[in-house]
Amino acid sequence: MGISKTQDYDAEHFLASKEGSSPFLDDILQGLEQGSDIHQSFTALFHQVADTYPNKTAIEFYQKTISYLELEQKSNQFAAFLTAGKVIEGSILAIALDRSIEMVVAMLGIVKAGCTYLPVDPKLPHERIQYMLEDAGARAIITSKSVLQEVKCTAEKLNIDTIFPILDEYSTSYVERIQDTSSLAYILYTSGSTGNPKGVKISHKNLTNLLLSVQKAPGMSPEDRLLAITTISFDIAGIELFLPLITGATIVMADSDAIKDGRSLLALLKEKEISFMQATPATWRMMVMAGWDKPLPVRILSGGEAFPKDLAIRLMELCEEVWNGYGPTETTIYSTMKRLDPSDTQITIGKPMANTDVYILDEAMNPVAEGEVGEIYISGEGVAKGYLGRPDLTAERFLPNNFDLDYPIIYKTGDLGCFLPSGEIVCKGRIDHQVKIRGFRIELGEIEQQLIKEPAIKEVAIHTWEDIPGNKRLVAYIVLEDASSTDEKKFSKFINLWKQNLKKSLPTYMIPVDWMPLEKLPLTANQKIDRKALPEPIPARPSFVNPKQQPATETEQLIHDIWCKSLRMSSISVEADFFELGGHSLLAVEVMTAVDQKTGKNVPLTTLFSHPTIRKFAAYLDQNSGDGAWASLVPIRSKGHLTPLYLVHGLAANAGTFYKLIDRLDEQQPIYGLQSKGLNGIDKPNETVQEMAAHYLQEILEQNPDGPYILGGYSFGGYVAFEMARMLTDMGKQVSKVLMFDTQAVNLPQKNHLSTGVLSRFNAQLAKRKVLFQVMLKAPKTYQKMKTRAVKRKKEKLLQKLGLAPAPPQDGRAAVIKKIREINHQAMVNYAPHSLDVPVIVFKAKIIPSRSENHWANGWTDYSKNVVVVPVKGDHFTLFEEPFVDDVGEKLKHLLNRSNH
Incomplete structure (x- = not known):
């Protein structure tokens, strides 16, 4: 009873439960039984699936999608780009990119080039990144310009933002460069007991066997939609990114903020109709704590650490299926699998997966009896090729297999376990540290x-x-x-x-x-x-805690007490970082839930990540309630070494629009918004463009006295940004550029003598309807939201006029905004810009506003000799609405990256 051979799952039951399975999927499942398809690379399997489902969506990220055909061709071009350069087959190429479709293209391209990819989390300490690159002998690293700017390494740095624009010059044809599936697919670094991490060598055969095994149980079909939440430097990311791609399923990639927020993940499960998700128990608990209380049609896989029984039982009430997976990185992610059942008396790690054997041995490496505890050893097609450049450590862990000549190597896991009479395995923890x-x-x-x-x-x-x-x-x-x-x-x-x-x-x-x-x-x-x-x-x-670092306001005291309770501390400095004190995403949910209950607010969980000290978090709460010191300068992202970006509000006076850019620009790009003075209902608003520009500059110069600066504005805000640029240049400061988000310098209101005749009003309405029709065709959801808001406003006004609804308060938020909007409009009417020797970038809406002349540069050539026009999707009013904001963000990021380069 000390040895368990490969567990054969019920393939007929699986296929019967997956209606719509393709003949190709049937073939590879049958091939798994015969062991034939493990001798193909996973990119070869993906190539076949892309040929079967060319028009099906492969990946969704925000509002962007890419089809199987596009992903296949773009990754083929990436491989051709690499092989046309200095990269030779067998090279190790690191990849350090933020979560994106481009990241997946690069990973596939590296493998299709016959190379090995080394996943690197860009957020790791620079010393650790540098060690991994040097230890692996990485020939190059695929990254963005800012990510590893400070890392010193011999590897060539390839900027993803300069690669993608030229990929169309390369062939889209698939070339099979992987002749031997024993060659390496990736190297993944794990913690090492000697003080430095060690690289685990995973072959194509290792990875393909794992993917085909999981494709069979828990199972995946072309109809599945998988929510991907794992960083690529964590081995289970291989399941999320590659399993759907060899199946014909769709990857829905969560952004970096959603990964930390149980509420956001729960919303994505519902909104995106997710049918399969993999995560660690910590993430599952975070989602349950965030309010998951109703069953959803989703199958889940838990891995990475022990699965607590109370959590497993709760999830079985909320999901269609709950699976528990076990396996170290050295045996390619998972080696055993178990579908949990409410009748289970204890949580087990199940039985071995396809082409895998599990042994439980004593200190003399003899099998232990059923029920006795021994060390878990694993052999089979999943066992890695050892540690990179560490023959001593490889010899300690990867031992000769005396039990089965088919699998000559057996891996010593360091985990304790025992067999149950059913043949299932219970994991009992670690032997070592x-x-x-x-x-x-x-x-x-x-x-x-x-x-x-x-x-x-x-x-x-x-x-x-x-x-x-x-x-x-x-x-x-x-x-x-x-x-x-x-x-x-x-x-x-x-x-x-x-x-x-x-x-x-x-x-x-x-x-x-x-x-x-x-x-x-x-x-x-x-x-x-x-x-x-x-x-x-x-x-x-x-x-x-220094007396000067103790809570000084009621809000600080409130936050202090909540944090102390969650972190189990008696006292916390108001300057201490929540996450450095031991806080993490699970505790963040607990803290934010308490804040919601105590304040009656429901602020985003990301607020805690952007304001991680008691002082900053309390100031945020005070400012948003109007109780604290109020400022026009709003830090959207204050960290980063790139030239700061300062963006001015539109007529509506609020800078909230620009928060939508935070995940669409480089993470090293500081972003600040500017909101109208007086929005707090207390301060007197500025009344001219010049007054606004001077006021905003005063706050900017206090925060950043030396520059340089990138200024920008949406609609009306473009005039204010232009005036700020004039004032800064007069001071001798450097303004890199002024960004105009569909700001019109032609037909300024004082020059626009609109007729009030019937024909003119008819033409104006016709032009307006033409714009709305184009928005409806290109973004129906956005159009519907606009119509719903418009109908709601008309209904409210009618009810108020008939006396059936109370009139809005004269000093309420809506009244304040309306007043400032009127002031801003009059300031625009009275403003006359003067020529300026500063580059102007015009982000021009492709759908021309109904009251604007279609000048190629929106008229800014009259005021600057250096004007660049960047066409963007949407119209004047939907520029920062989904899905058009994705286009604005992508083109703005590209522009800024080129400037930094």
Whole structure:
């Protein structure tokens, strides 16, 4: 009973439950039984599927989509681009890109070029990225210009923004460059006990076997829609990105903000009609905490760490099917699989997948009896080719298989387990000091190796503890060289220093949350650290709070109390970062739910990520309620090393429109919005364009006195931005460019003598209806929203006129905006721009506004000798509405990247 052979799932049952399966899908499932298709690369399988479903949507991201044919051709062109350059087959190419369709194209292109891809999370510390690139001998890295600007490496940096515009010059034909499926598909770095991460070598055969196995159970059909939420540097991303593509299903890619927000993920499940999703237990718990209380027609797969029974039971009530997967990175993501059932008495990891054997052995490597605990060993087609450049470590973990000559290598997992009478396996935890937190594999020794370098530290031990289900955290137990430094104030200063040093080489999830000073570490009889004897960290962790950093307002005190309760702390500095204190997406949901209940507001979860200290978060709440200090300058994204972008509101006075750009521009691009003075209902509004420009510049110069600056404005805001540029140049400041989002410099109101005759009114209405008709054809959802809002406004006005509804308050928000809108309109009428020697970029709506002349540059050639026109989708009023804002964002990002380059 110590050995379990490959589990044969019921293929007939699977096919019967998947109506509409294609003959091609039937063939590859049959091929899996015979073991033939594992000798193909996954890109070859994708090529066949693309030929079967050319017009089907392969990927959705925001409002952008790409069909199977387009994805096939574009990735073929990417491969041709690489092979036409210096890249040779077999090279290792790193990829560090934000989530996008282009990211998937690049991954497929690298493999189709006969190369190996190395996934890199751009958010990792630069030292860690540099180590991986050098250790892997990466020949090149595919990235955006800003992502790795500060990383020093010998690998050539290929800018994705300069590659895509030239891909059409290359062949769209598929070329099979992978002659041997034992060659590498990707290298994935995992935490290493010696202080540096290690690269696991995964072959094409490894990956293909895994994909075909999961395609069979839990199963996937061309009708499925999978929600992809995992970063590419986490191995389970391979399931999300490649399984649908070898099946004919659709990938719905979630953005980086939604991944952190249980409410957003839950909304996506419903809105996008998702039928399959994979995540770690931490993410599933976050979604349940976010309000998932009604069943949805979705099949889910949980992996990455142990599946708590209470969570599994709850999810079985909410989903059609719940599957539990197990497997280390070294055996290609998953090695066993189990569909859970409410009648299960315990959560198991199931039975081996196709072409996989699992053994449970004692210390002498003999099989243990049924029910006895031993170490889990795995052999089969999923076992990796060892560690890159680490023959010593490979020899320790990848051992000769004496049980089955068909699979000569057996992998020593370090996990404990036992067989049940049913043949299923129960995982019992780890033998060594490896842990998993929110799905990330962490070698505690790697953190210890980094900390022991600190001069003040004599001894260190890293351990985990879990105060509430799902909230596992790292604890650092420290023995100091100088015992007197355990004074709370001194120790807190050390903690801050150690954290900053760790951040240079370790990802955020590997930074200890709790820090405990000890006189000495507990030891076993063999003089080894007795981790079981390490004390539980006290709730009031060393966190000296200066009186100046204590809550100073009611709102700060409210947030302070909520954070202390969630983080299990007695006191928190108002300047401390929520996530550095141990907060994560799961706790963020808990915190934001409490904020909603206490304040009556429902602010986005991303607010906590953009305002991660008590002081910043409280100021945000105060400003949004009108209680705090109010400013025209609104930081949308304040971080980033690129030239800041300052964007001025339209007639409606609010800068909220520009928040839609935050995920459409480079993450290193600072963005600031400008909103009209007086929107708080207290301050007196500015009445001329010149007054507005001077007021906005005053706030900008306080924040950024030296420049350079990129200014822009939507509609009316373009005039204000142009005037701000004039004032800055008069001061001797550098203005890189002025962006006009469909601002008209022809037919300014003072020159526009509109007739009031019947024929003129008829022509105006006809022109307006023509514009609306074009919007309706190109964006029906946007058109319907506009019509719904218009009908609602007319109904409200009619009811108010008839006395059936109360009139809006004279000092209410709507009345304030209406008043400022009228002031802004009059300021536009009175404004006369003067020529300026500054580049002007006109983002011109393709659907021409009904009251505008169709001048090729909207008239700005009269005021600047350097005018560039960028046509964008939509009309004047829908420019920043879905789906047109995607086009604006993409072209603005391309323009800014070219300028930075």
